[in-house]
Amino acid sequence: MGYSLIFATCLLSLLFSPCLCSYLGDQKKDKINGLPGQPGNVDFNQYSGYITVNQQAGRALFYWLIESPASRGAQSRPLVLWLNGGPGCSSVAYGASEEIGPFHIMPDGKTLYLNRYAWNKLANLLFLDSPAGVGFSYTNTSLDLYTAGDQRTGNS
Numbered sequence: 001m002g003y004s005l006i007f008a009t010c011l012l013s014l015l016f017s018p019c020l021c022s023y024l025g026d027q028k029k030d031k032i033n034g035l036p037g038q039p040g041n042v043d044f045n046q047y048s049g050y051i052t053v054n055q056q057a058g059r060a061l062f063y064w065l066i067e068s069p070a071s072r073g074a075q076s077r078p079l080v081l082w083l084n085g086g087p088g089c090s091s092v093a094y095g096a097s098e099e100i101g102p103f104h105i106m107p108d109g110k111t112l113y114l115n116r117y118a119w120n121k122l123a124n125l126l127f128l129d130s131p132a133g134v135g136f137s138y139t140n141t142s143l144d145l146y147t148a149g150d151q152r153t154g155n156s
Contacts, residue, residue: 037111038103043069044120050137058140059132064092066102066125080123083130090135091127101125 030049034042045067050060068077082100084091097105100119103112119125129135 035103035112037106039112039114041114042102043071044074044102053132057132058138060138061132062092062129062136062138064096064127066096066120066127068120068122068124072121074124078123080119080125082125082127090129092129092135096125096127101127 027047030047032046032048035046046065048062048064050062052060068074082091082095084095095101097103100115100117102115102118102120104115105111106113129137131137132139
């Protein structure tokens with residue numbers, strides 16, 4: 001396991017300590033081997049999945065971890081946690097796909113191209129859709145959708 005994943009794990013443990021063990025066990029399952037339409041010259045690892053933050057409420061946050069390229073020493077790079085504004089704004093849909101992520105989407109909606117200004121050239125990136133109910137994150141408790149906000153996200 002690279003140092004950047006250790007950093008991500010430490011950060012996630014601070015945020016979601018009871019559920020981190022399942023993440024560590026699922027690391028291989030969460031690895032992305034390739035995205036549809038992804039260019040072939042990708043030299044960094046990617047992981048995505050869900051972290052349950054409240055079992056009783058059925059609340060889980062979606063994450064996408066993008067490491068810095070191995071050639072740039074991913075193990076020694078810092079970890080940037082990216083949270084788009086919310087509720088209502090996905091970190092994956094906007095931060096990762098349209099702003100600082102390694103890929104942008106071609107006008108055909110099917111193909112990706114490398115973002116020459118991607119922040120993962122200098123840091124490992126952790127995009128988190130929060131609070132639950134935003135982007136790919138979910139909740140099974142409808143009340144959560146009316147009480148979402150920074151305070152609850154921080155307490156999760």
